[in-house]
Amino acid sequence: MKIIVLMKQVANKDAVLRIAGDEKWINEADVAQQTNESDGYALEEALRTVEAKDEGEVVVCTLGPQGAKSVIKDALARGAHRAIHIIVEDSKSLSSFQIAKTISEAIRDEKADLIFTGLQSDDASYGQTGVILAELLGIPHATIVIEVDRASLGDTLRVKRELESGWYQWFTYKLPALFTIQSGISQIRYASLKGIMAAKSKPVSEVTPNIEPFASAPKIEKVYMPLKTKQTQMLGNGDAKAGAVELVEKLRSEVRVI
Amino acid sequence: MSILVFIEHKNCVLNKTSLEAVAAAQSIGKDLGRGVTAVLPCDKDCSLAQEIAGFALEKVIVAKNEKLGAYTPDAYSDAWEQVIKAANPQYVVMSHTYQVRDFAPKLAARFEREVVGDCIRYASNAGKLSLTRRIFLGKLDADVTLNGEGPYFITFQSGAFRGDAAERGSAPVETMDVEVGEIRMTPEDPFQEAKASVDLTKSEIIVAVGRGIKSQENIAVAQQLADALGADLAASRPICDSDWLPIDRQIGSSGQTVAPKVYIALGISGAIQHIVGMKNSGTIVAVNKDAEAPIFDIADYGIVGDLFEAVPVMVEEINKAKA
Ligand SMILES: Cc1cc2nc3c(=O)[nH]c(=O)nc-3n(C[C@H](O)[C@H](O)[C@H](O)COP(=O)(O)OP(=O)(O)OC[C@H]3O[C@@H](n4cnc5c(N)ncnc54)[C@H](O)[C@@H]3O)c2cc1C
Ligand SMILES: Nc1ncnc2c1ncn2[C@@H]1O[C@H](COP(=O)(O)O)[C@@H](O)[C@H]1O
Numbered sequence: 001m002k003i004i005v006l007m008k009q010v011a012n013k014d015a016v017l018r019i020a021g022d023e024k025w026i027n028e029a030d031v032a033q034q035t036n037e038s039d040g041y042a043l044e045e046a047l048r049t050v051e052a053k054d055e056g057e058v059v060v061c062t063l064g065p066q067g068a069k070s071v072i073k074d075a076l077a078r079g080a081h082r083a084i085h086i087i088v089e090d091s092k093s094l095s096s097f098q099i100a101k102t103i104s105e106a107i108r109d110e111k112a113d114l115i116f117t118g119l120q121s122d123d124a125s126y127g128q129t130g131v132i133l134a135e136l137l138g139i140p141h142a143t144i145v146i147e148v149d150r151a152s153l154g155d156t157l158r159v160k161r162e163l164e165s166g167w168y169q170w171f172t173y174k175l176p177a178l179f180t181i182q183s184g185i186s187q188i189r190y191a192s193l194k195g196i197m198a199a200k201s202k203p204v205s206e207v208t209p210n211i212e213p214f215a216s217a218p219k220i221e222k223v224y225m226p227l228k229t230k231q232t233q234m235l236g237n238g239d240a241k242a243g244a245v246e247l248v249e250k251l252r253s254e255v256r257v258i
Numbered sequence: 259m260s261i262l263v264f265i266e267h268k269n270c271v272l273n274k275t276s277l278e279a280v281a282a283a284q285s286i287g288k289d290l291g292r293g294v295t296a297v298l299p300c301d302k303d304c305s306l307a308q309e310i311a312g313f314a315l316e317k318v319i320v321a322k323n324e325k326l327g328a329y330t331p332d333a334y335s336d337a338w339e340q341v342i343k344a345a346n347p348q349y350v351v352m353s354h355t356y357q358v359r360d361f362a363p364k365l366a367a368r369f370e371r372e373v374v375g376d377c378i379r380y381a382s383n384a385g386k387l388s389l390t391r392r393i394f395l396g397k398l399d400a401d402v403t404l405n406g407e408g409p410y411f412i413t414f415q416s417g418a419f420r421g422d423a424a425e426r427g428s429a430p431v432e433t434m435d436v437e438v439g440e441i442r443m444t445p446e447d448p449f450q451e452a453k454a455s456v457d458l459t460k461s462e463i464i465v466a467v468g469r470g471i472k473s474q475e476n477i478a479v480a481q482q483l484a485d486a487l488g489a490d491l492a493a494s495r496p497i498c499d500s501d502w503l504p505i506d507r508q509i510g511s512s513g514q515t516v517a518p519k520v521y522i523a524l525g526i527s528g529a530i531q532h533i534v535g536m537k538n539s540g541t542i543v544a545v546n547k548d549a550e551a552p553i554f555d556i557a558d559y560g561i562v563g564d565l566f567e568a569v570p571v572m573v574e575e576i577n578k579a580k581a
Contacts, residue, residue, distance in 0.1 A: 016550065017397055026394070096363075097372040122395055128363030128373055135367040140332060140442035143360045162512055163448055164356050166505075170446040171330075177442070184499025216406035218374045221388065226399045226552065230542075232560045240545070240563025244571035247543065247559055248579060255541050257463060257487065257520050258579050 001056030001153075003046040004107055006117040006130065007039040007075055009068040013122065023222050025092055035071045038118030042181040044188045045148055046116045047079045052150040057081040061107055063099055065089045069204075076199035077191035083204045084110075088211065095217035096124070100132035102209045108137060114157070115178040119144055134178035141178040142171055146185055260316060261287050262345060264338075264352040265298045268329075268448075270305045275353040277421030280313055282380075282414050283351040284425050289382040295319060295345060296429075299337045299436075301327035307431045314427030319345070325438040328445045331361040336438045338365045344434065348408040354415050366411040373411040374402055376530075378418050387412075395529050396552035416511075416534055456490065456506050463489035463520045466509055466536070467497055470525015470546065470565055474502040480524055483569050486576040492516070494526050510535035524565045528553025545569070 011017065015031040043060065050056040060075040062068050063086040072083040086106050088094065094102075107115075115137075117130035134141035146168065147160035158172045162182055173179075191199075235250070236243020252258040263283035266273040283294045293316035298304050304320045311318050321337040338361070342350065352358045354376045366373050377389040378399075389402045389412060404410045458464060465484040471477060477491075484491045491507060498508040509516060511531040521539035526532060528544070528551055536542070537556055544557040545565045554560045561568050 011394065013395065014548070017394055019398070026398070095372055097367065097370070100367070123393060125376065125391070125393055125395075126372070127359055127375055128366075131360070131363035132367040132372065135364045141364065142331070142443065144356060161360075162356070164511060165515070166450055166513060167448050168451060169448040172444045172446075174442045184496060216371050218372070218389075218402045219405055220400045221403055222401045223393070223398050224401075225550075226392070226396070226555055228555050230556055230558060232554055232557045234560045234562065236561050236563065236568075238562055240561055240565075240567035241571045243545075243561035243563060244568040245575055247561060247568075248572055248575035250559055251487075251520070251543075251576075252579050255520060258576055 001053050002112045003114045004059045004061055004112040005043045005046045007060055007062050007071050008036045008121050009033050009064050009071045010036045010121055010123040019223055024220050036118050036121050038181055038183045040188050041183050041185050042116040042118050043075055044186050045181055049150055063088055063103055064091045072204055073199055076202045077195045078189055082202055085204055086207045086209055096126035096129045097132055098214045100129050100136055102211055104133055104136040106207045113175050117180050119180040119182050130178055130180040139176045139178055140173055143180045144182050145179040146182045260293045260295050260347055261349040262347040263294055263296050265296050265310055266357055267306050272306055274421055275355055275416050277424045278419040279351050279353040280424040281419040297341050299326045299334055311429045311431050314425040315429040317429050318431045320433045321436045322433050323436050323438045330441050330443050331364055332441045333438045334361045335365045337436045339368055340436045350409050350411045352413045354413040358413055371411055373413055375413045376415050378415050458490055458492055458514050458516045461490040461518045463487050464492045464518045465489045465522045466492040467524050468494040468526030469496045477502055479569050482573050486573045494532050523553050526553055527551050
């Protein structure tokens with residue numbers, strides 16, 4: 001059993017974002033980076049699946065600059081067996097089709113039984129890189145997977161998809177297949193000290209791709225702060241306690257719920 | 259070369275967000291001088307087709323095959339591929355539902371395209387469209403232009419257009435028999451997890467907690483506020499994922515959709531999947547220590563600061579006011 005997990009490095013969730021001078025993206029250099037949230041869950045699912053089978057390997061694949069090595073190191077420390085780093089310094093300028101195409105070329109010969117990805121990246125939020133990859137590799141996919149029925153694993157695998165408004169649906173897939181994993185599907189393990197030590201000797205292969213221009217790539221013309229849709233009354237002027245006093249007064253006299 | 263719009267349904271019962279897509283497609287059609295055709299994949303002569311024919315459309319195409327009864331990404335992609343090859347559209351417009359997220363990127367990839375997804379609005383300049391998408395979890399907007407040749411695949415966020423704005427009219431219905439190849443996944447029946455024991459749609463006041471609450475023990479802080487206000491407690495998804503509150507307290511696209519008189523969001527950033535579940539509330543209050551949190555964009559009252567400082571004072575003041 002071989003499972004490839006796609007993991008992307010993105011700006012830290014809580015970072016203050018500054019728009020770049022050309023207004024086409026943020027200043028990445030300004031912000032702390034982290035592993036995309038749902039990708040952490042994708043890795044956890046992969047590890048648990050291999051552990052349930054008691055055989056096989058988990059291969060992490062990331063496309064990004066040298067700095068994205070921290071994503072790989074962290075994944076290897078948690079238990080992934082090896083990694084493929086597709087080195088692209090200016091990866092944030094690529095469209096999802098270009099990313100999927102480049103990854104497909106780098107992993108096609110691996111012939112993985114399963115590919116797990118996050119369901120959406122927290123920066124570009126294309127929500128489609130995995131699905132495109134599945135199509136390019138000629139394998140079936142499911143998105144927003146919220147449970148993996150590991151007991152069912154054989155030539156097929158049964159997974160639970162999340163639908164809207166509290167509905168769910170089970171599907172059984174022929175393998176190989178690609179699943180995009182929803183956040184919160186399990187408890188993510190921490191890297192142990194032993195894991196961190198072991199990670200140092202795990203293989204990381206570097207790939208330098210040849211990325212062709214993609215005429216149909218949507219182009220970001222301008223990035224800006226969202227326009228406000230409402231006149232918000234800011235209370236307390238940065239003082240939470242004063243704001244609380246003012247708010248209760250508003251709830252009493254204007255909204256009339258007290 | 260027209261605009262195709264996807265009509266989503268389950269057993270010929272319309273998913274109403276599709277009318278938002280119809281409104282979007284009609285609006286783009288007007289701006290670009292193109293007609294709009296609706297596409298309905300179905301395993302029979304879909305009874306929904308007549309209803310859709312009552313909108314201002316060039317025509318309604320029922321893409322028909324026995325394998326299109328239950329949704330699968332393989333069958334839907336095959337059906338759509340043939341409709342696109344036959345109709346040769348310039349644009350394909352859909353609502354960004356979970357089903358569309360599932361098959362649209364696969365379909366687009368067959369044409370060596372990608373989806374410009376989850377757009378919140380568009381502008382048209384000299385026959386060219388510019389689409390606006392939210393990025394960085396709602397913290398920033400990006401204006402995006404389309405390049406290369408059509409078809410362009412565009413999906414709009416739920417609420418970006420009003421379904422009741424879809425223009426009425428009368429359109430002919432056409433059936434197109436489509437071929438569907440091997441289907442590599444077997445669906446079971448959709449189901450709901452244990453029926454919700456609390457119905458938050460009836461709540462007058464909701465106090466909702468997000469990841470800013472930090473720990474399960476701290477839920478008590480929010481509970482005190484809820485008690486003082488006679489409010490119900492609700493939460494963002496990560497709180498329910500962590501089992502700090504039961505899943506039937508979750509607000510958002512995968513949880514409940516509510517519109518109470520007052521919605522107080524404590525330590526919730528305001529990701530779109532949360533906002534769609536509460537944006538129609540009468541008065542929205544946000545307490546968040548990040549002045550740039552997107553929740554403030556839709557709040558009527560905002561407090562920038564630590565919820566652990568604000569909430570106890572709120573409780574004290576409410577009790578004083580009530581005394
Ligand atoms: C397909 C899909 C479906 C989803 N469905 C849902 C859904 O139904 N419902 C839902 O809620 N989410 C849903 N999500 C997840 C959603 O995208 C967000 O990840 C989630 O809503 C974030 O929750 P949060 O605001 O509590 O956490 P965060 O985004 O981490 O925000 C925490 C906030 O707390 C603030 N904060 C921290 N400490 C304090 C403090 N001491 N005082 C005040 N403020 C503080 C921070 O500034 C931050 O803004 C879905 C996502 C996807 C992709
Ligand atoms: N540069 C990348 N490197 C590795 N995985 C990626 C990359 N971009 C996207 N992915 C994967 O695809 C998923 C969806 O990303 P997106 O389509 O950008 O929303 C992510 O959660 C990752 O698992």
